[in-house]
Amino acid sequence: MLPFSIEIRPGLPIAEQVLFAVKKAVVTGQMRPGDKFPSVRALSQELRINPNTAHKVVAQLVEEGVLVTTPAVGSVVAERALGDRRARAELLGPELERAIVEAKKLGLTAEDVQAAVAAHWRKLSDHTKP
Amino acid sequence: MNAIETTGLNCRFRQLEAVHSLDLTVPAGSVYALLGPNGAGKSTTIKMLMNLLRPTGGSARVLGVDSLQLSPAEFSRIGYVAETIDLPEWMTVGQFLNYCRPFYKKWDVELEKTLLQKFDLPPARKIKHLSRGMRMKTLLLSVLAYRPDLLVLDEPFSGLDPVVRDDFIRGVLEVSSLGNWTVFVSSHDIEEVERLADWVGLIDQGKLKLAEKLDSLQQRFRRIEVTRTNGNASSPKKPVHWLGWEEAGTLTRFIETQYKSGETEKLCADIFPGAAINAQPLPLREIYLSLARGDSQKPSSALR
Numbered sequence: 001m002l003p004f005s006i007e008i009r010p011g012l013p014i015a016e017q018v019l020f021a022v023k024k025a026v027v028t029g030q031m032r033p034g035d036k037f038p039s040v041r042a043l044s045q046e047l048r049i050n051p052n053t054a055h056k057v058v059a060q061l062v063e064e065g066v067l068v069t070t071p072a073v074g075s076v077v078a079e080r081a082l083g084d085r086r087a088r089a090e091l092l093g094p095e096l097e098r099a100i101v102e103a104k105k106l107g108l109t110a111e112d113v114q115a116a117v118a119a120h121w122r123k124l125s126d127h128t129k130p
Numbered sequence: 131m132n133a134i135e136t137t138g139l140n141c142r143f144r145q146l147e148a149v150h151s152l153d154l155t156v157p158a159g160s161v162y163a164l165l166g167p168n169g170a171g172k173s174t175t176i177k178m179l180m181n182l183l184r185p186t187g188g189s190a191r192v193l194g195v196d197s198l199q200l201s202p203a204e205f206s207r208i209g210y211v212a213e214t215i216d217l218p219e220w221m222t223v224g225q226f227l228n229y230c231r232p233f234y235k236k237w238d239v240e241l242e243k244t245l246l247q248k249f250d251l252p253p254a255r256k257i258k259h260l261s262r263g264m265r266m267k268t269l270l271l272s273v274l275a276y277r278p279d280l281l282v283l284d285e286p287f288s289g290l291d292p293v294v295r296d297d298f299i300r301g302v303l304e305v306s307s308l309g310n311w312t313v314f315v316s317s318h319d320i321e322e323v324e325r326l327a328d329w330v331g332l333i334d335q336g337k338l339k340l341a342e343k344l345d346s347l348q349q350r351f352r353r354i355e356v357t358r359t360n361g362n363a364s365s366p367k368k369p370v371h372w373l374g375w376e377e378a379g380t381l382t383r384f385i386e387t388q389y390k391s392g393e394t395e396k397l398c399a400d401i402f403p404g405a406a407i408n409a410q411p412l413p414l415r416e417i418y419l420s421l422a423r424g425d426s427q428k429p430s431s432a433l434r
Contacts, residue, residue, distance in 0.1 A: 008325065012411050048325055052159070105408065107406075
């Protein structure tokens, strides 16, 4: 079993989808620093994807500092993977883009959207308070 | 090096030109999917590559050797699963594997055992008593066990249920070792292909319409939706690389085949001043359909 959850959808490049799923798992704590990350082979077989794609995913995660590779051990989640808030905020990219497109269709301005986000944020925070 | 290379490959059956001047390049290490409707010339192409059919023109090189000169040395590096599953009906699965084994120096007995288990195949059962899916798996096992450098699969998924299909793909990936392992697969099953392939070739009426890396294909195709603020649906001058034009009310929808982030939006803004523009990526199935349809109305330059 893979240590992160993903459902591959047609349309978007597979590598992007897997990258996103892994980063999300790291941010949400599904995968913790030091956790072993599946090999290229395992990744390709479990997800039924091209091994070249799986290789690309791992290489990209290493480059972005999410994974560290140690010879003979394989890849593990890095100590300070996606630690800073900016890296985390970047994960919102696709969702934000969708929201902004919708907002533009509705003829809203950036201020309208910010106000709506703030209002929504408050609403949800109130719910989660004990 | 390229695993497969054809130049001006032709195949004519009397009046019918099944394959017309095909220039195909399959880079080593790729998973190359050949897509196309029934009767497009996919199987004919594969048969010529495997030297089962003599081309009436042009030539093909497979693993660096002219297809007409392919010898046992090359065939022991090629795994070919034909669309017609011809197996010795009277043998059991075990007997069939015993029969295949001595032909290949690289036959991996451990892998054979692993696959036999993974594929859930009964070694003692006669092949004539196997289902279609089991026959397909038996055949696949017999070509995977010697870890071929080039795997050629002709319509491997047709008629397989989802479980068998999954086993099949797992089996194929089982022998994958990065870099030198090439798969050439003809298929209708676009969803599977989208996961596995890194190259896509589109063939229709014996001609190669398109051959491109899957990522670049996904990069340049977008469904564009334009919502005009002013209601007049005047037909503007549209570039030739916009396909499948549809209009309803204030909404215009089409497929951009040359998408460049920013540039396309600017072009749209010039043509539709003040309109809201939305660009969505397309699944391979939609790309395939838009090309298949677009081609009947548009010049083929739109495909490039």
